[in-house]
Amino acid sequence: MSTIQRNMSLTGDASNYLNPTQKIATVIGLAGLGIIVFSLFHEFANQALWLTLSLLAIGGGIVLFAKGSYSGKLEGIKNHGVWIKSISSRGFWGWVAGISLTGFYVILYFYEGLLGANPDGNTGIVGLFDPLSRFLSGNPASQWFVYGTLYTVAILAFGIKFIWKYRHNRYEQLRTVSVMFFQTAFAFLIPELMARLNSDSFSLPYNDLKNMWPLNYYAFDGWRVDQFINAETIGIAFLVFAVLSVFVISPILTYKYGKRWYCSWVCGCGGLAETAGDSFRQLSDKRMVAWKVERWVIHSVLVFSVVMTTAVVSTYLGYDSEKYWLTKDMFLIGVAVFLGLLFAVIWYYKREELAKDARYGAIGYLVIVLGLIAIHYFSNNQLFLFEAGDLRSFYGFLIGAVFSGVIGTGFYPIFGNRVWCRMGCPMAGILGIQQRLFSKFRITTNGGQCISCGNCSTYCEMGIDVRSYAQKGENIVRASCVGCGICSAVCPRGVLKLENGPLEGRIDGNQVLLGNDVDLMSLVNEK
Amino acid sequence: MYLTLVTTDLPTNSNSMEHIVILGNGISGVTAARHIRKHSDKKITIVSAETDHFFSRTALMYIYMGHMNFEHTKPYEDYFWKKNRIELVRGYVTAVEHEKKRLKFADNSLLDYDKLILAVGSKPNKFGWPGQDLEGVQGLYSYQDLENLEKNAPNNKICKHAVIVGGGLIGIELAEMLASRAIPVTFLVRESSFWNGVLPEGESAMINRHIKNHHIDLRLSSNLREIIADENGRAKAAVIDETGEEIACDIVGLTAGVSPNVAFLKDSGIELGRGIKVNRMLETNIKDIYAIGDCAEQHEPIGSRRPIEAVWYTGRMMGETVAQTICGNPTEYKPGHWFNSAKFFDIEYQTYGWVFSKPRENETHFHWKHEDDTKCITVCTKTSTGQFLGINTFGIRMRHEVFDRWLTEERSTDYVMQHLREANFDPEFYKQFESQILSSYVQQQTVNA
Numbered sequence: 001m002s003t004i005q006r007n008m009s010l011t012g013d014a015s016n017y018l019n020p021t022q023k024i025a026t027v028i029g030l031a032g033l034g035i036i037v038f039s040l041f042h043e044f045a046n047q048a049l050w051l052t053l054s055l056l057a058i059g060g061g062i063v064l065f066a067k068g069s070y071s072g073k074l075e076g077i078k079n080h081g082v083w084i085k086s087i088s089s090r091g092f093w094g095w096v097a098g099i100s101l102t103g104f105y106v107i108l109y110f111y112e113g114l115l116g117a118n119p120d121g122n123t124g125i126v127g128l129f130d131p132l133s134r135f136l137s138g139n140p141a142s143q144w145f146v147y148g149t150l151y152t153v154a155i156l157a158f159g160i161k162f163i164w165k166y167r168h169n170r171y172e173q174l175r176t177v178s179v180m181f182f183q184t185a186f187a188f189l190i191p192e193l194m195a196r197l198n199s200d201s202f203s204l205p206y207n208d209l210k211n212m213w214p215l216n217y218y219a220f221d222g223w224r225v226d227q228f229i230n231a232e233t234i235g236i237a238f239l240v241f242a243v244l245s246v247f248v249i250s251p252i253l254t255y256k257y258g259k260r261w262y263c264s265w266v267c268g269c270g271g272l273a274e275t276a277g278d279s280f281r282q283l284s285d286k287r288m289v290a291w292k293v294e295r296w297v298i299h300s301v302l303v304f305s306v307v308m309t310t311a312v313v314s315t316y317l318g319y320d321s322e323k324y325w326l327t328k329d330m331f332l333i334g335v336a337v338f339l340g341l342l343f344a345v346i347w348y349y350k351r352e353e354l355a356k357d358a359r360y361g362a363i364g365y366l367v368i369v370l371g372l373i374a375i376h377y378f379s380n381n382q383l384f385l386f387e388a389g390d391l392r393s394f395y396g397f398l399i400g401a402v403f404s405g406v407i408g409t410g411f412y413p414i415f416g417n418r419v420w421c422r423m424g425c426p427m428a429g430i431l432g433i434q435q436r437l438f439s440k441f442r443i444t445t446n447g448g449q450c451i452s453c454g455n456c457s458t459y460c461e462m463g464i465d466v467r468s469y470a471q472k473g474e475n476i477v478r479a480s481c482v483g484c485g486i487c488s489a490v491c492p493r494g495v496l497k498l499e500n501g502p503l504e505g506r507i508d509g510n511q512v513l514l515g516n517d518v519d520l521m522s523l524v525n526e527k
Numbered sequence: 528m529y530l531t532l533v534t535t536d537l538p539t540n541s542n543s544m545e546h547i548v549i550l551g552n553g554i555s556g557v558t559a560a561r562h563i564r565k566h567s568d569k570k571i572t573i574v575s576a577e578t579d580h581f582f583s584r585t586a587l588m589y590i591y592m593g594h595m596n597f598e599h600t601k602p603y604e605d606y607f608w609k610k611n612r613i614e615l616v617r618g619y620v621t622a623v624e625h626e627k628k629r630l631k632f633a634d635n636s637l638l639d640y641d642k643l644i645l646a647v648g649s650k651p652n653k654f655g656w657p658g659q660d661l662e663g664v665q666g667l668y669s670y671q672d673l674e675n676l677e678k679n680a681p682n683n684k685i686c687k688h689a690v691i692v693g694g695g696l697i698g699i700e701l702a703e704m705l706a707s708r709a710i711p712v713t714f715l716v717r718e719s720s721f722w723n724g725v726l727p728e729g730e731s732a733m734i735n736r737h738i739k740n741h742h743i744d745l746r747l748s749s750n751l752r753e754i755i756a757d758e759n760g761r762a763k764a765a766v767i768d769e770t771g772e773e774i775a776c777d778i779v780g781l782t783a784g785v786s787p788n789v790a791f792l793k794d795s796g797i798e799l800g801r802g803i804k805v806n807r808m809l810e811t812n813i814k815d816i817y818a819i820g821d822c823a824e825q826h827e828p829i830g831s832r833r834p835i836e837a838v839w840y841t842g843r844m845m846g847e848t849v850a851q852t853i854c855g856n857p858t859e860y861k862p863g864h865w866f867n868s869a870k871f872f873d874i875e876y877q878t879y880g881w882v883f884s885k886p887r888e889n890e891t892h893f894h895w896k897h898e899d900d901t902k903c904i905t906v907c908t909k910t911s912t913g914q915f916l917g918i919n920t921f922g923i924r925m926r927h928e929v930f931d932r933w934l935t936e937e938r939s940t941d942y943v944m945q946h947l948r949e950a951n952f953d954p955e956f957y958k959q960f961e962s963q964i965l966s967s968y969v970q971q972q973t974v975n976a
Contacts, residue, residue, distance in 0.1 A: 074872070074873055076872070076873030079593070080594070081592070081593035082593050082594060083594070169954065169957075170956040170958070171956050287604060444952075446924070446926060446952055447931065448843075449866070451586075451839045452583040452585070452839075453586035453595075454601075457599065458594070471602060485955075488954050489954070492870040493868040494868065494877055494924035497924070497952050497953075497955075
C-alpha cells in the first residue's frame with residue numbers, strides 16, 4: 001500500500017502554517033521559558049519580578065496561542081492537520097519536544113543540583129522560585145516546588161486552551177475546570193499554605209489530600225505516619241481520611257460514576273495528560289498486542305506496590321511496636337485476610353465473566369501472599385535479599401520517577417499522553433478492576449449508527465479500540481477507560497455516550513440493534 | 528506446489544471446501560466474509576482492486592483533513608485476515624464467466640469459485656459535461672480518488688481555488704475537506720437549496736447558512752455547463768450554465784451522486800438495471816451469484832426504501848443476510864425501520880423513520896429550530912391518526928433504540944414529544960431542549976386546532 005507523502009510537497013501545507021497570533025504567542029511563551037533558563041547563568045536582582053514575568057509569559061503565551069487557534073472559528077471538532085503537523089504526529093518537533101521533556105525529568109529527579117537546588121541557599125532556577133515559595137509556605141524553594149509551580153501553570157494554561165477547543169462540549173469543560181481546581185487548590189496551594197502551620201512542636205508532612213495510595217506510594221511511610229500521629233487530632237484525621245479514601249470513598253464513587261471521577265476529574269497526572277497532553281492523545285498504541293502488554297504491566301506494578309507498601313509498613317510496626325496499637329503480625333494477617341476475602345467475593349460473583357482473567361488475578365493474589373509470608377519470616381526486616389527500605393527506594397526510583405515522570409510525561413509526544421495511566425499507575429489498576437467488575441459506568445453504543453470511521457479509536461488516549469465495540473453495537477466496558485469523553489465528542493454520527501446506568505445489560509452485546517429485522521439479529525447473535 | 532497437488536487430489540467434502548469468492552472488500556463484502564467464517568469452514572477469498580485491506584470509506588475525508596492516517600481507517604488489524612482464514616487477492620476483475628464459474632482478471636489470470644458474491648460498490652456519476660475527463664477533474668469515492676486529491680489539491684498554493692459540482696453528502700464533505708486546507712471553494716448546487724430533495728425546507732435552509740458560515744461560496748440553482756482546459760489539458764475553469772460565469776479553478780470535484788459500478792458485467796448474463804438485480808434473498812438471476820451493498824438493486828423496493836441503497840449499514844446488513852443464506856439458512860433481506868446519519872461541517876444529522884422533504888399525502892410536519900441556528904428537528908405525523916412516522920434531528924443526538932421501539936409500537940407523535948427526553952443521547956451536562964420543543968409543539972397544535 002502506497003502511503004501519501006505529504007512532506008514531498010515543496011510548498012508545504014497551508015493548514016500547517018502558524019497564523020500571526022500564534023507566532024506572537026510562540027515568541028511570548030518561549031521568552032517566558034527563556035527567562036527561566038537564563039536564571040541558570042545569571043542571578044536576577046529582582047527575582048520576584050522576573051519570576052512573575054516568566055510565569056505570566058508562559059501562561060499568557062499558551063492562552064494566546066489557543067486564541068489564535070480557535071477564536072473566530074465555529075464551534076466543533078478541531079482536529080484538522082493533527083496527523084500532518086510534525087509536533088502531533090511523531091515528526092521532527094515531536095521528537096524535539098519528547099527529548100527536551102525527558103531531559104528535564106532526568107535532571108529534575110536525579111541532578112537537581114544542576115537546577116540550583118542547595119540546602120545552604122538556592123541558586124539558579126530553584127533560586128528564581130524562592131520568592132514565590134517564601135510567599136506561600138515561608139520556606140525556600142526546592143526542585144519540587146519549581147516542578148509543582150510549572151505543573152500547575154501548565155494545567156491552568158493548557159486547561160484554558162482545552163476549554164476553548166471544546167467550547168461546544170460542557171462535559172469536557174466541566175471536568176477540565178475540575179482538574180484545574182484540584183491541581184491549584186489541593187495539590188499546590190493548600191499543602192504549601194499548611195506548611196505555615198508547622199513549627200518545632202507541630203509538623204505535618206506535605207499532604208495532597210486527593211493524592212491517594214497507591215498512586216501516592218509513600219502515603220503510609222513510617223515518617224509520615226509518625227508525623228500524622230504526633231500532630232494529634234488534625235494529623236489523625238488526615239490519616240483516617242487517607243485510609244477511608246482508599247477503602248470506602250473511592251470504591252463508592254467508582255461504583256456510581258466509574259473511575260473517571262478520579263482519573264479525569266481529580267487526579268493531577270490525569271489533569272496534566274488531559275490539558276498539556278491533549279495534543280498527543282492520538283499517539284497511543286491501539287494494537288491488540290499493546291493491550292496485552294498493558295494488562296501485564298499495570299497489574300504487575302499493582303502487585304509490586306502492594307507488597308512494597310506492606311513490607312514498609314510491617315517494618316516500622318516491627319521495630320517500633322510499642323508506638324502503634326497494631327502489631328506487625330496482626331497487620332500481615334489482616335492484609336492476607338482482607339485480600340483473601342476480596343478475591344473470594346470477586347470469584348463468587350464474577351467467575352463466569354472473568355474466565356481467564358481470574359487465573360491471572362489468582363496469580364497476583366498468590367504472589368502477594370507469598371510476599372507476606374516472606375516478610376513474616378525475614379524478621380530482620382529483609383524481604384528476600386532486599387531491605388524493605390531498599391524495596392521502597394527501588395519502587396520510588398523505577399515507578400515513581402522513571403515510569404511516571406521520565407517515560408510517562410517526557411514521552412508524551414512519542415507514546416501519547418496517558419502511557420503512565422495506562423501501563424503503570426497502580427491506582428488506575430485498582431480503580432480499573434472496580435470499574436470493570438462493580439460499576440454503573442459504561443459507554444453506550446447508539447444502535448446501528450456506527451460507520452467504523454475510526455475517530456473514536458484514534459483519539460482514545462488509553463489505546464482502547466473503541467470502534468471494535470461500536471461497530472458491533474456493543475457497549476464499551478473497559479478497565480482502562482478514564483471517561484475523558486473524547487470518543488463521544490469526535491464521533492461524527494452521535495454513536496457514543498458516557499453513562500451511569502443499571503448493572504443489568506451493561507456489557508450485554510446481544511441486545512444490539514444494528515438495524516436488522518429482529519429474527520436476523522437473533523441468528524447473528526448465536527454464538 | 529506439492530501442497531496444492533495433495534489437496535486437490537484428496538476427495539473433498541464439498542460443503543466445507545466450497546470456495547466462496549467475494550468481489551469487493553468494502554463493508555458489505557467484508558461483513559459477508561466475517562459471517563460466513565463465523566458460521567462455516569468454507570474457503571473464503573476476497574478480491575479487490577482498490578486496496579490490500581478493508582478500510583472505512585466514510586473515513587477517507589478524515590485522512591485528507593489530517594484527523595487520521597490511512598492505518599486508522601482499517602477496522603481490523605492486518606493479522607485478522609490470516610487468523611480468520613480469509614484470503615485476500617489484489618486484482619482488477621474484467622469479466623465474470625458464470626458458465627465456467629470463474630473470474631477473469633485484467634492480467635488474464637483466472638479464479639474459480641463455487642459461489643460468487645458481488646459487492647462491487649459504486650462509482651461517481653458523470654453527466655456528460657464537456658471537459659469532465661480532464662486532468663484535475665475528479666470524484667471522491669475510492670482510495671485512488673483520495674490520492675488524486677492529494678495531488679490536485681495538496682495546499683492553497685498549488686490549488687488556489689476549487690469548484691465542487693453537486694450538492695449531496697459527498698459534495699459537502701469535499702467542501703469541508705478543501706476548506707480544512709484553506710483552499711477557497713465554490714460549491715455549485717443544482718437545487719434551490721442544499722439537499723432539499725431529501726431535507727425539509729427549514730433544515731435545508733439552516734444548512735445553507737452553516738455552509739456559508741464556513742466561508743464556502745455556495746451557489747444555489749447553479750448547474751455546470753462545461754469545464755475549460757488549459758494548454759496542457761488540465762482543468763482551469765468551470766462555467767456556470769445559468770449565468771455563463773467562468774470560475775477559475777485548479778480542481779473540479781464531481782459529486783453529483785454515485786451509481787452502481789456494474790459496467791464490467793454488461794455481457795456477463797447477469798441481469799442488470801441501474802444496479803445488479805436481486806431478489807429478497809439477494810440472489811441474482813444466475814445460480815450461485817449474489818449481489819449485496821451499493822451495487823445491488825431490489826426488484827421491488829422494500830417499504831419506502833429505494834431499490835438501490837448506497838448506505839453504510841444496509842451494506843453491513845446485506846452482508847450478514849447473504850452469509851446466512853450461503854451457510855444453509857436461506858434468509859430474506861429485511862431491513863428494519865429506516866434510519867441514517869451524516870455530518871454537515873459541525874452539525875450532526877440523524878434520522879429515524881421517514882421524513883420526506885415535503886409532507887406526502889396525509890402527512891404533517893412539525894419543525895422546531897433553536898435560535899443559535901445549529902439545532903433543529905422535524906417530526907412527521909400521519910395526519911388522520913396522529914401516528915409518529917419519523918424524525919430528523921440536527922445538532923441533538925437521539926437514541927436509535929428508543930426510536931426503533933416507538934416506530935414498532937406505532938406511538939403517536941403526542942406520545943413521542945412528551946417522552947422525547949428518553950431518546951436524548953447528547954453527552955452528559957449538555958443543555959436539553961425537550962421542554963422548549965414540547966411547548967413549541969403544543970403551541971402549534973393549538974393553532975392548528
